[in-house]
Amino acid sequence: MDKYSVKCLMCGEVHDHYSLNCKKGDDSLLRAYYTAKQLIPSDMPGIWRYYNWLPTEGIIEEGSGRTITYKSKGLASDLGLDDLWIAFNGYWPQKDAYLMTCTFKDLESFPTMQRLREQQEKRIMVVASAGNTARAFAHVCSITSQPLLLVVPKDSVHRLWTIHEDNYSICLVTVEGDYFDAIALAGKLASLEGFVNEGGAKNVARRDGMGTVMLDAVLTSKELPAHYFQAVGSGTGGISAWEASMRLLADGRFGDTLPKLHLGQSLPCAPLYSLWNGVDAVDAACPGGMYDDVLFNRKPPFAVKGGVKDALEATGGTLYAVSNKEASDAQELFENAEGIDINPAAAVAVASLVQAVKAGNVKPGEKIVLNITGGGQKRLMQDYKLKQLPISLEVSAKDEGAEAKVVKKVAEVFGV
Ligand SMILES: *Cc1c(COP(=O)(O)O)cnc(C)c1O
16 A cells, blocks of 8 residues: 555545646645554654655755654743743754754755656756755755755845755756746746746645654644644744644544644734734735745735635634734843754744743743754854855846746756
């Protein structure tokens, strides 16, 4: 029997393992259904501990880490909470946390890359990113030597560092414009012969990779939490947490109530908050003025079947909008209380938790999981010398010849 099958949530049709869309044209995410109904952790390294609920046939041994969950003392006491668990994604050797690009995007990139290897994919993978995803894919491609075309907004290029000495399999293109412009250009490129799109939220490997945050939190704390907090841009991590929770519910050993999703967005650019609450919380200058612009996504998968709206409705969840002041206060609070630096995006989740406590949305004795989506970059820099990825080409979103220029550069870089 197959390890898993991939089905459309609308028509129920079984699809090829690697499909990104329903072939009947339904506006629905596809979802992986695993044959193993119970979560059995393996003794394989990093994320592969959760191999039986990852949609791969095989693993990448080197370089993968996983979420490390622990019970909070410092922040819990500051907030008057008794059962607060931190799901830490990043670098923190004292806690055995080794996500080497310091965010949970490593949880998406490894399973996605493993599937390309299974398919013996010879085409060049195209990834558009505001930075953290690009860094995670650069990391795994440096290990597997899969050719990678990164399309990144120019202002995000500082996030493109690596711990690897050489990265010959990467072509880095910067786009004058925002994340959406980068996505648009990447989309056009991915449709050309010789290129392949990684699929974003539609890719079950990305979602189930991120879903391992919930798996780790529940295995460690022994029970599904009442509440799950995360900072979101696309909201894919929220969808993933919901999907993982449904599997854990069906496992039968971890409780019978889905955790409520508490998703945090950063003002003044909070499109998911806007969609959910029917208010306008998206400034014209977005992503300008955000605490961390990795949290901006102009077209998040909100209304699509199996998307953010369904996840919030199914779990009785809610969205928070966080000001820059709240985020920076929360960052300081967390770092002082827990003793590790965190990614600014993760501070938005902490600020959402602070809001929730004040509003009485969570009770002091309830089990809460706080997803720290990124952390430990400062800590990493004590142990490693970070290297900027070299830029192969700079283009403008307005340049009609941008696509052709990239294709030419790719041919140069990869000798194809
Ligand atoms: C990408 C990212 C997020 C938001 O993730 P979603 O895809 O919206 O779930 C949050 N924090 C960090 C550090 C990220 O890199």
